[in-house]
Amino acid sequence: MSGLPGREIEQCAHVECAHQAGERVLTLATLITAARTVATLLLALLGAHQDSLPLLLWALGVYWVGDTVDGAVARLTDRETRIGATLDIMCDRLCAAVFYVGFAWYDPSMVVPVGIYLAEFMVIDMFLSLAFLAWPLSSPNYFYLVDRQLWLWNWSKPGKALNSALFAVLMVWTRNPWLAGGIATALLTLKLVSMARLSRLRPPVPEGCLQTLPASEAA
Ligand SMILES: [Zn+2]
Incomplete structure (x- = not known):
């Protein structure tokens, strides 16, 4: 009976795992x-x-x-x-x-570093952060169950601090656009490498069929 959509799976009690009842x-x-x-x-x-x-x-x-x-x-x-x-x-x-x-x-001298950081954070990091939804996880904090390296880079405590605090603190503190731009570029690179690694994991796609018509008649 395995592989049928909606099949009953014996429920675990791990905090790391997604549970329909608590949603x-x-x-x-x-x-x-x-x-x-x-x-x-x-x-x-x-x-x-x-x-x-x-x-x-x-x-x-x-x-x-x-x-x-x-x-x-x-x-x-x-x-x-x-x-x-x-x-x-x-x-x-x-x-x-x-x-x-x-x-x-x-401080308009920061427009370029901010632009690089926002591209990284608002698109690539958002995609990476939402990737946990492809697996039965309750949050990206437990992504080490899927891939430890990606978790370390992105959602471990040092990973998170590196991703958010480092850029903001150094930008506000030093006001050096080259330093801030360098950090934003390094973060962008790390996120692109993470994205390549994520795509190699081939995130699972939900199986099943919602269309009631045969493929030849649908759409
Ligand atoms: Zn579990």
Whole structure:
């Protein structure tokens, strides 16, 4: 009977594994994700409007602290849902975009590094981060069950710090466009290598057929 769509699989209790029963949109963790995203958006927009570096940095701080808190709450409340992880990944893009665009507006010498970083973070890293959905995982934090190397580069604690903190901190601190541009380019390269490695893993595609007509008559 194996291979039939919707076949019953004996359910495990691992936190790493996706579980249909626990999936919901509204959890405490997703509410925190929503709140920190709205707060970051408002702070960064206000910062851009008032040309205020402190407000932009507050936006970045709320984004980073909120992103740590929502993940911790999801784990502590045993509500690590795939919906929550997906919304978290998407909200991170909005938070990063408003901060970085605001910062480039504030300091135009940073437009090129910010452009490189946003291409990396908003497209390639987003694709990599959502790749966990191809496997029965509850979040990219457990991607080591699929590929340890990709997890180390992208979603381990040092991997995450390298991907988000390093660029922002050095850009804000040094204001050196060459250094910031170099880091953004190195990150872009790492993400492209990750993407090549991911494609070699051949992410599984859901099997089955939703079309009721034979292929010759469909479409
Ligand atoms: Zn399991």
